Amino acid sequence: MLPKLFFGWFAxxxxxxxxxxxxxxxxVHSVMWMLLLFFQIASMYxxxxxxxxxxxxVIVYAGAILVLFLFVVLLLNLREELLANRFINAWPVGLxxxxxxxxxxxxxxxxxxxxxxxxxxxxxINRETHTKALGQLLxxxxxxxxxxxxxxxxxxxxxxxxxxxxxxxx
Amino acid sequence: MPLVMxxxxxxAPEIVMTCLALFILVAxxxxxxxETLALLSVLGVAVTAFAFALPGVLxxxxxxxxISDGYSMFFKIIFALNVILTVLISVKYLDVEKVxxxxxxxxxxxxxxxMMIMASAGDLIVLYLGLELMALSTYxxxxxxRYDMKSxxxxxxxxxxxxxxxxxxxxxxxxxxxxxxxxxxGRIAMTIEQQGLAGKPALTMSMILIAVAFSFKIAAVPFHMxxxxxxxxxxxxxxxxMSVGPKAAGFAVIGRVFLMAFPMVRAEWVTIxxxxxxxxxxxxNIVALSQTNIKRMLAYSSIAHAGYxxxxxxxxxxxxxxxxxxxxxxxxxxxxxxxxxxxxxxxEGFKGDTISDYExxxxxxxxxxxxxxxxxxxxxxxxxxxxxxxxxYIFMAAINAGYTWLVIIAVIFxxxxxxxxxxxxxxxxxxxxxxxxxxxxxxxxxxxxAITTVAVLAIGMFPAKVVYLARVAFx
Numbered sequence: 001m002l003p004k005l006f007f008g009w010f011a012x013x014x015x016x017x018x019x020x021x022x023x024x025x026x027x028v029h030s031v032m033w034m035l036l037l038f039f040q041i042a043s044m045y046x047x048x049x050x051x052x053x054x055x056x057x058v059i060v061y062a063g064a065i066l067v068l069f070l071f072v073v074l075l076l077n078l079r080e081e082l083l084a085n086r087f088i089n090a091w092p093v094g095l096x097x098x099x100x101x102x103x104x105x106x107x108x109x110x111x112x113x114x115x116x117x118x119x120x121x122x123x124x125i126n127r128e129t130h131t132k133a134l135g136q137l138l139x140x141x142x143x144x145x146x147x148x149x150x151x152x153x154x155x156x157x158x159x160x161x162x163x164x165x166x167x168x169x170x
Numbered sequence: 171m172p173l174v175m176x177x178x179x180x181x182a183p184e185i186v187m188t189c190l191a192l193f194i195l196v197a198x199x200x201x202x203x204x205e206t207l208a209l210l211s212v213l214g215v216a217v218t219a220f221a222f223a224l225p226g227v228l229x230x231x232x233x234x235x236x237i238s239d240g241y242s243m244f245f246k247i248i249f250a251l252n253v254i255l256t257v258l259i260s261v262k263y264l265d266v267e268k269v270x271x272x273x274x275x276x277x278x279x280x281x282x283x284x285m286m287i288m289a290s291a292g293d294l295i296v297l298y299l300g301l302e303l304m305a306l307s308t309y310x311x312x313x314x315x316r317y318d319m320k321s322x323x324x325x326x327x328x329x330x331x332x333x334x335x336x337x338x339x340x341x342x343x344x345x346x347x348x349x350x351x352x353x354x355x356g357r358i359a360m361t362i363e364q365q366g367l368a369g370k371p372a373l374t375m376s377m378i379l380i381a382v383a384f385s386f387k388i389a390a391v392p393f394h395m396x397x398x399x400x401x402x403x404x405x406x407x408x409x410x411x412m413s414v415g416p417k418a419a420g421f422a423v424i425g426r427v428f429l430m431a432f433p434m435v436r437a438e439w440v441t442i443x444x445x446x447x448x449x450x451x452x453x454x455n456i457v458a459l460s461q462t463n464i465k466r467m468l469a470y471s472s473i474a475h476a477g478y479x480x481x482x483x484x485x486x487x488x489x490x491x492x493x494x495x496x497x498x499x500x501x502x503x504x505x506x507x508x509x510x511x512x513x514x515x516x517x518e519g520f521k522g523d524t525i526s527d528y529e530x531x532x533x534x535x536x537x538x539x540x541x542x543x544x545x546x547x548x549x550x551x552x553x554x555x556x557x558x559x560x561x562x563y564i565f566m567a568a569i570n571a572g573y574t575w576l577v578i579i580a581v582i583f584x585x586x587x588x589x590x591x592x593x594x595x596x597x598x599x600x601x602x603x604x605x606x607x608x609x610x611x612x613x614x615x616x617x618x619x620a621i622t623t624v625a626v627l628a629i630g631m632f633p634a635k636v637v638y639l640a641r642v643a644f645x
Contacts, residue, residue: 104375108345111372118351143176144232148287148299151188152306155280158195159310162273163325 003047010044027073027081031066038062049122052131179226180238183246184286186221190214191279198272208261208614211275212254215282219250230292234354237292240643244495245289245422248502252415253282255506258618260407262610263513267405269315278411281307285419289426294343294353297423301339301387304419305332308412312404324403331396335386342379345372346431355431368434377432381442384427387420388476389469391449401469406516406523409465410509413472418498421476424483425491436486443484444576450477451583458590464512465523467590468505471549474587475501478580482564485571492640493563499636500560500629504548507622510615511542517610528594530603538609539598541623548626550591551584556629563637 017037024030038061045054120133138146178185193214194207201207221227222243230237256278264270284304291297309332313325347353349372350361367373382393389397401409428439454474461467479501482494515522515538532539548557561584565577629636 104371104378108370108372108375111367111370112348140174141233142295144181144235145293145295145299148296148303151280151283152299152303155277155303155306155310158273158277158280159306162271162277162310163313163316 006047010040013040025082031069031073035062035066049125050130052134177231180229180231181236182224182227183218183221186218187283191276195276204270204272205261207272207275208257211257215250215254235293235296236290238290242289244643245418246286248418248499249282249285249415252502253278255618256407256411258614259510259513261614262612263407266516266610267315277307277311285415288419289422292355304416311408312400314405320403324400327396328400335383338379339383342376345376349373358431359433362434374438377439378442384420384424385446388417389473390446390476391453394473397473398466398469402463402466406513410506414502414505421479421498440484443480447477447480448579451580455583455587462525463523464525478564481568485567487571490567490571493567496637496640497560497564500556503622503625504545504557508545510618511538514538514609515607517608528597529601531598534603535609541619543595544623544626546591546595550588554630556626559630559633
C-alpha cells in the first residue's frame with residue numbers, strides 16, 4: 001500500500017508540475033516549476049531502486065541543463081514575452097491528438113504482465129548496487145552503444161561551435 | 171563479468187569512417203585551403219568503401235547489436251556514394267555561400283557514420299543512437315549558413331520536429347522493451363512468437379509509434395511538415411544530402427525493424443503503412459504542382475518518391491525489399507544530379523532557385539539544360555532512364571505480392587508527377603531566356619554530374635546488374 005501511495009504522489013506531482021511548466025506566462029516561472037519537476041522525477045527513479053540515475057537526474061538536469069535554460073530565458077526580452085500567447089491557435093487539435101495517444105497508451109498498458117523480470121531483479125540490484133551493475137553493463141554488453149554516445153556528444157560540441165562562433169568570412 | 175574482446179572486423183568500415191571524420195576535424199586546423207579537405211574526404215570515403223570488401227566484414231558482432239550483412243552493405247554503398255557526390259557538389263558552392271568551413275566535411279562524414287550504424291543496427295538502442303548521430307549532424311548542417319534566416323529556420327524546424335520524432339521512437343522502443351524484455355530485434359521476434367504477443371494492443375501501439383518516428387525520417391505524409399521548409403532553407407548541397415542519405419537510412423531501418431522484429435504481425439504493420447504510402451504519394455505529387463521554388467518542388471517530389479519506395483516495404487517479400495533498395499540507389503543518382511544542376515545556377519548575388527530562372531536555359535547553357543532534362547525524365551520515370559527501371563521493379567514486386575490496386579494508384583500519381591517535372595523541361599526548352607544566368611562550374615561539379623548522368627543512363631539501359639546486386643544482398 002505504501003509504495004503505491006508514494007508512486008501515486010510522484011505521478012500526480014509530475015503531471016501537475018508539467019502542466020504548470022507549459023501554462024505559465026512568465027518563462028522564468030516555467031523554468032522554476034521545471035526545476036521542481038526534475039526533482040520529482042529524480043525521486044521516482046530513487047523509488048525504483050535506480051539511485052545512480054536519480055543522482056544524474058539531479059546533477060545533470062536540475063543542475064546543469066536548467067541553469068542553461070535560465071541563462072537563455074534571461075537573455076530573452078521578458079516584457080515582450082509576457083505579452084505573447086503561450087499557445088498557438090491550433091492547440092485544441094494538439095489536445096485531441098494528445099488525448100488519442102493517451103487513450104491508446106492506456107489501452108496498451110493492460111497487456112503488461114507484472115511478474116516478468118529479467119536478469120537484474122531487485123535482489124541482485126540490492127546486493128550489487130545499481131551504480132556498479134550499470135557500470136559493468138555499460139562497459140561490457142553495451143560497450144558499442146556507449147561508444148556511439150560519445151560520438152554524439154562530440155557532434156554536439158562541434159555543432160555548438162559551428163553555429164555560435166564569430167568567425168565569418170566577408 | 172569480464173569483457174570478451176568483440177570481433178572488430180564487421181565494424182571495420184565504421185571505424186575507418188570515424189577515424190576519417192576525426193582526422194578531417196583536426197586537419198581543418200592546419201589546412202588553409204578547404205578544398206584540400208574535400209579531396210581528403212572523398213579519398214577517405216573511397217578507402218572506407220574498400221573496407222566494405224575486407225575479409226570477415228560480413229558478420230554479426232557485439233552480441234548481435236551490430237549486423238553487417240548484404241542488406242546493410244548495399245545501403246552503405248548508397249551512403250558512400252551520397253557523401254562523395256555531396257562533397258563534390260559542395261566545394262564551389264560553399265565558397266559562393268561564404269561558409270567554406272572545414273567542419274562541414276567532418277559533420278557530413280559523421281552523419282554518414284550515423285547512417286551506416288543505422289543500417290547495421292541489430293538492437294533498438296544502437297539504432298536509436300545511430301539515428302541521433304545522423305540527425306544531430308544534419309540539423310547543424312541545415313543551419314550552416316548562419317547569416318541566412320531561412321537556413322536558421324530550416325535547422326530549427328528540422329531539429330524540433332526531429333526531436334519530436336525521436337521521442338515517438340523512444341516511446342515505441344520502451345513499449346516493445348516492456349513487452350518483450352529485450353531490445354534485440356531477433357529476440358523481440360522470438361519473444362513475440364513464444365509468448366503469443368501478436369495482436370496485443372501494446373504491441374500494436376509500439377509498432378505505430380515506431381512507424382510514426384521512421385515516417386518522420388523518410389518524410390512520409392502526414393509526418394512530412396518539416397521537409398519543404400527544411401529543404402528550402404538548408405544549403406542546397408545539404409538539401410541534396412538530406413533528401414538521399416537520411417531517407418535511405420530511414421528505409422534501411424524500416425526494412426530491418428519491421429521484417430526482423432515484427433514479422434509475426436505483418437498484417438498489422440502493413441495496414442499502418444498502406445494509408446501512409448497512399449497519402450505520401452498523393453500529397454507529395456499534388457502539392458508539388460503548385461510550387462514556384464525548385465528546392466521546395468524537389469522536397470515534395472522527394473516526399474512522393476518515399477511513397478513509391480514504401481510499396482517495396484509493404485510487399486514484405488525479398489523481391490519487394492530488393493526493389494526498394496534498388497530504388498534508393500537510383501534515387502540517389504538522379505536526385506543528386508538534379509541538385510547539382512540547381513547548385514550550378516547559384517552564383518554570387520543570384521539565388522537561382524525559382525522555377526522561372528530555368529526559362530530558356532537551353533538557349534544559354536545547352537549542356538546544363540540537357541543534363542537537367544535527363545534528371546527530370548528520370549525523376550518522372552520515363553525510359554530509358556534509371557527512374558523508369560526503379561519504378562518498374564517496385565511496381566512489379568508489388569503486383570507479384572498481390573497489391574495491384576496499390577500499383578494502379580501509384581501509377582496514377584506518377585502520371586500527375588510528369589506535369590511538374592516536365593514543366594521545368596518545358597521552361598528550359600520552349601521559353602525564351604529573360605535574364606542571363608551565369609553558371610558556377612568547377613571540375614568537381616563536372617565530375618559529380620558525369621557520374622550521376624552516366625549512372626542514370628547506364629542503370630536505365632542495363633538495369634540487370636544493379637537489380638542482381640540488390641537481390642543477392644537481400645538474403
